[in-house]
Amino acid sequence: MIPVSGFDDLNVAVLGMGRSGLAAARALRAGGAVPLAWDDGAEGRVRAEAEGIALRDLTRPGAFDDIACLVVSPGIPHLYPAPNPVIRAALEAGVPVDNDIGLFFRSLATDGFADHDTPPRVIAVTGSNGKSTTSALIHHCLQAAGVPAQLAGNIGRGVLDIDPPGDGAVVVLELSSYQTDLARALTPDIAVFTNLSPDHLDRHGGMGGYFAAKRRLFAEGGPDRAVIGVDEAEGLFLAGQMAEAPGDPRVIRVSVARKLAGPGWNVHARKGFLAETRKGKQIGSIDLRGIPGLPGTHNHQNACAAYAALRALNLAPRAIEAGLRSFAGLAHRSQTVATRAGVTFVNDSKATNVDSAAQALRAFPRIRWIAGGLGKEGGIAALAPDLGAVVKAYLIGHSARDFALQLGVIPHEICETLDAAVAAAAAEAEPGDTVLLAPAAASFDQFPDFEKRGEAFIAAVAALDAR
Structure with a gap:
């Protein structure tokens, strides 16, 4: 505590x-x-x-x-x-x-910290999508490298429930916009911004308020290092605000949309290859292809952000690569739960909005897509460019019929329940197909949270073998 x-x-x-x-x-x-x-x-x-x-x-x-x-x-x-x-x-x-995050930062640095040879440090991760995986990935790589670390905040333990960190330890925090918006103290050593897409807009009074809540993590305390995804306009703007000069090493820019150049500190991934550059020279690279816990471009973005944060702690590239390769993935985020007769079943119940669902839909070649729940404003219309790999959609929950109207010529079936959707998709799937739960909707019409929805998917897949 x-x-x-x-x-x-x-x-x-x-x-x-x-x-x-x-x-x-x-x-x-x-x-x-x-x-x-x-x-x-x-x-x-x-x-x-x-x-x-x-x-x-x-x-x-x-x-x-x-x-x-x-x-x-x-x-x-x-x-x-x-x-x-x-x-x-x-x-x-x-x-x-x-809130508890503000209390944590105001209370962490006690007089006992003067006794540490290496003071404990805090890495705080925020963003719209990928922050849970990025936080868990950082934590995993630290532990794999023998660095004492704890994971808390919006994932793992409550931030005030953790043990006081010891000499050289690292606390990794996942922070939602709800948490960053109100905290009176925000002073991480390293702050990470993964990306930004519309979410929780009613809570923040629109997109500007949502971005402002995320930005507070960087503006309030002035972290020693800022790792910023620059594939959206907001991230590009934030990186510009944090840097004092073009080559300011306190800002590490991250991209999976383009190769980053220039005199600064950059980490990007293209076609599955991660590259780190400083002052225009490449100083590290990792082949991300084939790492089972990090499928798809969205997970390559998570890997880049985690890599950059770990490099800011001076962890060696080889140690980071070993951690990436041993990462099993995070429950309910592109989680492979079974392979049955050549068909892979993937649980991405955390894909509660269209942007996170789009990332999952881009990650696999032939998809039998389970979607639906309590849909958000606009439904799934924005996913039209990402449905090319969908063989058929199996729709559940409150928004099933609304989603069906937006699918156009994509074959679909209204299944109502998750159990029925899993059974129908499994019965029609062929070797090489992926049965993907990526709902693009909240869970609250049928489940208390996305975790319970993901657990129900896993149970339904396991039940297939008993039939």
Whole structure:
């Protein structure tokens, strides 16, 4: 646990008693604060009481009269589409609002850090797509190279639940826009921006607000190194803002769309080959083709971003390559779950928007595509250029019929349920086909989250052998 500093004997309100809220309350208490918990749901309040955390109804008048700070769980809106009433009450009372990420950064550098020969460092990864795989890949490569590392944030453990890092250790954080948007402290040693595509726009008031939330990771604390994907206009702009000169080595530009040139520090991948250049000279390369845990261009982008972050830590290219080759992939992200009679079954349940689904659709030659769920604005119309490898689509969930109308001449079948879609796709698949779950939709119509949807896919594939 990372005890939260700076609130000795002060009352700190915590709104939302999910994973991050409970961890924040525990860490506040460990650091000498008095956490006062509230959750709009009765179950959350029961969880708090079970851990001996006092409750306070933050909806009542005067609830913030003696509160030093309000700590908010990431899923609770603080500005758009409308502030949660409790957050608004705190702001009207002049009470600062923070989240567990802000508490982590303000509390990590304690007096004990002076005793380390090599102070612990933090790599923070954000972006629209690939940030989970990139974070997990960095963590895996560090461990494979013998570097003590912990993975936390939006993946793995809650950020305040991790152990205090020791000498030479690295903390790898995956951070969503919900987390970066509100944190009052953001001071990673290395910050990574993978890419940007429309997502969570209602929460951020549009694309500009969404980019601004991501940009805070770089603008607030000024990381020692910034690894930035420059294949979108926003990333190119961000790299330009962070660099003081054309060859500024503090910025490492990453691309899978083109070969990067110039005097700066660049990492790019073309046709499956990763190359690192500095001052116009190539100083490292890796053949990414055939690495089973990193299929497709989107995973090559993840590999480039991870490679750049690890090089910023002075990890040798050969050590990074060994880590990339031993990476098994991340659950629910282009995860190969079975090969049956020459047919490969791939679980990409995390592909909850059209951009992430497009990356998966580009990665395989003959696809029987399982899609659908709770569709987002625009449906799958934007995927039209990426459907060339789709032999047939098997549609599920709330948006199945809407998606069917947007498929045009692509053969499709409305299956309603995931089990039915897996059975139908498996029955029609031929050797060399890939049965791909890449829903391009949220899961909440039939499953509590994308993980449960992915687990259901894996179970349905396993059940095929019992038939």
